[in-house]
Amino acid sequence: MILSKLLTELDWRGRVFLLALAAAAVIVPVLNLAIPEGSALNVPTYAVSLLGKYLCYALLAVALDLVWGYCGILSLGHGAFFALGGYAMGMYLMRQIGTRGVYANPILPDFMVFLNWKELPLTWWGFQSFPYAMLMALVVPGLLAFVFGWFAFRSRVTGVYLSIITQAMTYALLLAFFRNDMGFGGNNGLTDFKDILGFNIQAQATRVALYVATVIALALGYLVARAMVTSSYGKVLIAIRDAESRARFLGYRVERYKLVAFTASACMAGVAGALYVPQVGIINPSEFAAANSIEAVIWVAVGGRGTLVGAALGAVLVNWAKTWLTGAFPEIWLYGLGALFIVVTLYLPKGIVGALSEWSARRQDRLASSAAAEAGVGPQPAGAE
Amino acid sequence: MSSVTNPELTQSILYLDGVSVSFDGFRALNSLSMVIGHGEMRAIIGPNGAGKTTMMDVITGKTRPDEGDVLFDGKVDLTALDEASIAELGIGRKFQKPTVFESHTVDDNILLAMKGPRSAGSSLFGWRNRVRDDEKDQVLETVGLKDHRRRLAADLSHGQKQWLEIGMLLAQDPKLLLVDEPVAGMTDAETEQTAELLAAIAKTHAVVVVEHDMHFVRALGCKVTCLHEGSVLAEGAIDQVSTNDRVVEVYLGR
Numbered sequence: 001m002i003l004s005k006l007l008t009e010l011d012w013r014g015r016v017f018l019l020a021l022a023a024a025a026v027i028v029p030v031l032n033l034a035i036p037e038g039s040a041l042n043v044p045t046y047a048v049s050l051l052g053k054y055l056c057y058a059l060l061a062v063a064l065d066l067v068w069g070y071c072g073i074l075s076l077g078h079g080a081f082f083a084l085g086g087y088a089m090g091m092y093l094m095r096q097i098g099t100r101g102v103y104a105n106p107i108l109p110d111f112m113v114f115l116n117w118k119e120l121p122l123t124w125w126g127f128q129s130f131p132y133a134m135l136m137a138l139v140v141p142g143l144l145a146f147v148f149g150w151f152a153f154r155s156r157v158t159g160v161y162l163s164i165i166t167q168a169m170t171y172a173l174l175l176a177f178f179r180n181d182m183g184f185g186g187n188n189g190l191t192d193f194k195d196i197l198g199f200n201i202q203a204q205a206t207r208v209a210l211y212v213a214t215v216i217a218l219a220l221g222y223l224v225a226r227a228m229v230t231s232s233y234g235k236v237l238i239a240i241r242d243a244e245s246r247a248r249f250l251g252y253r254v255e256r257y258k259l260v261a262f263t264a265s266a267c268m269a270g271v272a273g274a275l276y277v278p279q280v281g282i283i284n285p286s287e288f289a290a291a292n293s294i295e296a297v298i299w300v301a302v303g304g305r306g307t308l309v310g311a312a313l314g315a316v317l318v319n320w321a322k323t324w325l326t327g328a329f330p331e332i333w334l335y336g337l338g339a340l341f342i343v344v345t346l347y348l349p350k351g352i353v354g355a356l357s358e359w360s361a362r363r364q365d366r367l368a369s370s371a372a373a374e375a376g377v378g379p380q381p382a383g384a385e
Numbered sequence: 386m387s388s389v390t391n392p393e394l395t396q397s398i399l400y401l402d403g404v405s406v407s408f409d410g411f412r413a414l415n416s417l418s419m420v421i422g423h424g425e426m427r428a429i430i431g432p433n434g435a436g437k438t439t440m441m442d443v444i445t446g447k448t449r450p451d452e453g454d455v456l457f458d459g460k461v462d463l464t465a466l467d468e469a470s471i472a473e474l475g476i477g478r479k480f481q482k483p484t485v486f487e488s489h490t491v492d493d494n495i496l497l498a499m500k501g502p503r504s505a506g507s508s509l510f511g512w513r514n515r516v517r518d519d520e521k522d523q524v525l526e527t528v529g530l531k532d533h534r535r536r537l538a539a540d541l542s543h544g545q546k547q548w549l550e551i552g553m554l555l556a557q558d559p560k561l562l563l564v565d566e567p568v569a570g571m572t573d574a575e576t577e578q579t580a581e582l583l584a585a586i587a588k589t590h591a592v593v594v595v596e597h598d599m600h601f602v603r604a605l606g607c608k609v610t611c612l613h614e615g616s617v618l619a620e621g622a623i624d625q626v627s628t629n630d631r632v633v634e635v636y637l638g639r
């Protein structure tokens with residue numbers, strides 16, 4: 001019921017976006033499974049997973065846009081929430097390996113046997129259960145965001161200072177996860193996964209299913225974010241972004257509003273990470289790298305901050321360009337990304353989707369005013385100037 | 386704290402006694418004492434840096450005083466509360482620089498200010514949609530922005546933004562309004578309209594107005610307090626204060 005209400009209230013941008021996702025959920029699997037390999041129309045399985053990976057990034061971008069675009073919180077640490085969700089999934093996948101590992105230990109993952117550990121650490125308990133692992137993919141990033149936000153927002157850390165401490169957070173996690181004694185596979189991370197929910201993770205059908213699950217997660221994530229930003233809550237969020245002290249003196253507890261958005265966003269990023277890991281086949285501490293979080297900000301800026309759809313579009317476009325450029329000209333990729341960011345901030349400050357909406361709004365204005373002129377009605381005089 | 390039987394205290398909406406605030410050793414407020422009665426309108430004048438805005442910061446919980454009492458309604462100690470709680474008690478504030486929610490429409494600016502629950506939890510379930518339209522219309526009518534309700538606040542003129550912010554205060558329906566320089570940057574006609582607007586508001590609310598424009602202060606026709614270097618220099622009727630030698634010397638005579 002809520003869903004149908006949401007769908008009827010969607011703007012054209014949202015409808016186009018969901019239609020595109022629905023199409024992607026049907027067409028890509030059909031082109032992969034039904035069209036024989038070698039045919040020009042066939043989408044190879046590796047490409048399905050690649051697209052799935054882009055869509056995970058798109059979900060991360062939507063999560064980031066929720067806090068940056070609508071509440072002005074420029075998080076440079078969202079990669080950490082993504083990576084934590086990824087580790088939760090990775091831990092489940094590790095425990096599914098069981099006796100098929102090199103050391104054939106039914107309980108302990110290989111790296112623990114290698115480190116001479118005798119027992120499974122407490123942090124790994126329960127991860128043989130898929131529902132538990134998925135719960136953790138939501139709860140762990142959410143809890144970290146909640147605790148972090150609790151202190152940061154209460155102390156009224158804002159702007160560039162907040163951005164810096166989010167970077168510090170992801171960097172601290174990077175260092176922690178590098179350590180072998182943390183028990184998360186250290187430098188090498190978690191890999192060599194065998195199956196998920198009993199299905200071979202390399203199998204074509206599994207890959208397609210993971211891809212479809214990602215499309216669905218992105219659509220749901222978008223709908224949740226959209227419901228939040230169009231509710232009364234979202235209005236307050238935007239108010240806080242525009243004039244934080246005005247909101248405070250109107251009686252809004254700004255820190256709580258921020259905390260809700262930040263925590264929800266982190267949970268969403270965690271889901272994105274959890275879907276990412278089985279499709280790329282590995283999770284290691286480099287996912288916590290500061291550069292990852294910064295790249296995510298660039299996707300949102302390119303696509304259009306504060307539009308949700310734009311964030312997702314930006315993530316897919318930039319990553320598609322990245323794949324292409326790193327293949328064609330590996331040396332210049334980074335310069336390309338930098339140049340893109342500069343071009344966008346200078347010429348498309350509202351990103352691709354923002355620029356498109358402005359253009360269509362202007363067109364409508366022109367149409368309206370020419371229609372008014374034909375009818376002999378001048379524009380309304382502006383009020384006291 | 387002063388005795389509870391003090392009539393000045395019990396009959397006041399706002400009571401400041403011996404309030405001092407220092408910024409890095411500089412005394413912005415220096416043992417400031419002032420009493421605003423229920424339903425009273427008061428104009429505050431004084432040179433730049435006299436501490437007028439700082440006084441509002443103290444009342445609204447933005448700045449904690451180093452010493453002194455700040456009591457609301459004769460009993461509530463404002464120095465122990467944060468901005469949101471003070472707003473909830475019924476104190477509204479207009480900033481010196483007009484501050485509205487630029488990417489919201491005029492309508493939504495008023496909507497967000499309307500009295501009602503403020504928690505993040507209830508907002509997720511849409512309480513703002515239950516605000517009564519006629520109350521909103523009333524406010525827009527009062528501040529003369531009814532024809533502009535669909536426009537973005539960012540597109541309003543400077544004077545209209547000032548009015549919108551006053552409208553937001555009205556929507557909040559506080560017991561006490563603190564209005565910092567409402568006519569700065571307004572034309573004479575706008576200034577006059579604003580004086581009328583504030584006088585109308587003062588019929589049902591206590592209002593404290595900070596202003597430099599002496600014509601405007603005169604038009605308000607209320608008691609005037611002149612601040613200087615963080616404390617009260619003179620207080621009384623406008624003619625009394627504006628002819629006070631010290632006031633002329635430090636402020637009006639410049």
Ligand SMILES: Nc1ncnc2c1ncn2[C@@H]1O[C@H](COP(=O)(O)OP(=O)(O)OP(=O)(O)O)[C@@H](O)[C@H]1O
Pocket residue numbers: 408413431432433434435436437438439440481
């Ligand atoms: N947060 C702050 N940190 C340091 N100094 C401050 C701060 N706020 C105010 N001051 C100083 O306190 C003094 C009083 O400032 P205040 O803004 O209250 O003056 P005002 O009477 O409102 O002046 P104006 O008419 O120019 O608005 C000024 O000298 C100002 O520089």
Ligand SMILES: [Mg+2]
Pocket residue numbers: 437438439481565
């Ligand atoms: Mg001031």
